[in-house]
Amino acid sequence: MNIAVIGLGFVGLTTALGFCEKDFNVTGYEIDDKKLNMFVSKEIPFYEPFLKEKLNKYLGNKFRIYTNMKEVLSEAETIFFCVGTPQSENGDAILDYLFNAIGESLLNINIKSFKVLIIKSTIPPSTTKDIIKPYLEKKGVVIGKDIGLANNPEFLREGYAWDDFINPDRIIVGVEDKQSESIIKKVYEKFDAPLYAVSYNTGEFIKYLSNTLLSTLISYSNEMSIIADLIGGIDIPKSFKILHMDKRWCGSPAGMSSYVYPGCGYGGYCLPKDTSALACLSRKKGYEPNMLKSNxxxxxxxxxxxxxxxxxxxxxxxxxxxxxxxxxxxxxxxxxxxxxxxxxxxxxxxxxxxxxxxxxxxxxxxxxxxxxxxxxxxxxxxxxxxxxxxxxxxxxxxxxxxxxxxxxxxxxxxxxxx
Ligand SMILES: NC(=O)c1ccc[n+]([C@@H]2O[C@H](COP(=O)([O-])OP(=O)(O)OC[C@H]3O[C@@H](n4cnc5c(N)ncnc54)[C@H](O)[C@@H]3O)[C@@H](O)[C@H]2O)c1
The missing domain is CATH 3.40.50.720 (NAD(P)-binding Rossmann-like Domain)
Structure with missing residues (x-):
């Protein structure tokens, strides 16, 4: 099966080369000429272990970069969109790059052979269902018949991108038509990880569930460091390292994952009173504890x-x-x-x-x-x-x-x- 990757930034280049490693033929498309010139001289525009070696290994054989979208898409059965979705001034995700890329693809796709458009870029929950699908339908294509549609969020970490892509712990596909689902399952057959085919909204939500938890944990840690600093006499790094020794992080019964699960609120003797008490102390020390207050x-x-x-x-x-x-x-x-x-x-x-x-x-x-x-x-x-x-x-x-x-x-x- 041939795969096309649109947008060869951090995620796109890793995706393209990763699929080559799994023995697919991959075509790539990138609008930034500076990046293209670097690729031609087998250089990469950012630092990421293994990628330069893999580019050298696959460029010109399994991996071909074209500047013409028609050529990029001509053989591809799956088209992975990996363009940026940066933040706008009001905090929304900017989807313009994605729509430009999808729009241009549509102009160059021959719908006589079924192709699946797969959004790997991170997009807010409901984007596929409420924005992308209606956009495609307005262009006159029937999803699941003329063309396939899915989202496939990426969880790789910069610095470990190669290993994260090649050895993922889970693969999430937001897909609502059977033909696309079976084609995507074929692509990921070569990966040793469970694949969860879920609704469009669920696929997108899982990515944000993960990233907002991580950002919350970091802000939580930072807020606690402010409170500790104001109280004084607290060894902050030691406190956090000892926190990490709690058995619950390592999956013992009632492990940490049981705290990262929705319900109807915490209660009992400790969590409510201790959270309140620390918030009060923090206020006395002159810092409004926003995380604790929100909590x-x-x-x-x-x-x-x-x-x-x-x-x-x-x-x-x-x-x-x-x-x-x-x-x-x-x-x-x-x-x-x-x-x-x-x-x-x-x-x-x-x-x-x-x-x-x-x-x-x-x-x-x-x-x-x-x-x-x-x-x-x-x-x-x-x-x-x-x-x-x-x-x-x-x-x-x-x-x-x-x-x-x-x-x-x-x-x-x-x-x-x-
Ligand atoms: N960086 C990460 O760690 C990471 C991890 C998981 C998911 N993501 C998500 O993946 C997406 C891409 O992230 P990234 O870090 O690779 O971004 P990036 O900015 O490094 O790469 C995006 C690339 O797309 C290109 N592009 C834009 N419009 C195009 C078009 N119409 N046709 C072809 N190419 C086009 C840009 O020139 C750029 O090279 C984002 O939605 C991001 O949130 C990023």
Missing amino acids: LIINDYIKKYYVKKINKENKKTEKIGILGLSFKPDSDDIRLCPAFDIISLLKNEGFKNINAFDPISNEIFKNAYQKLNINYFNSLDAIVGGSDILVIVTGWQEFKEKQYMFKNKKVYDLRYIL
């Missing part, structure tokens, strides 16, 4: 968000069954638990029939929050039978295992366990 705001808002949703979608007379009261499974700690806030908010909205069941925390919750005045059930079977709507607030294994009981019920799985 607390989101923890408060997530419960309101779900209650608003339940309120919007249901009648006040429905019997609501709250599944789980403790702040996390395998614990009967109900201090500052999301269940209390969610039940209170539902009552404020006017829901009167609220049932609750927790495998081990019914009594302790009832005693602590007597004023709530709700109905407690002693088994999952009983609460399911006695409720119209089920709201999973704690991710108990029992709820996951016995989800067959929920078959005919409306379920709000606020822990994403089902």
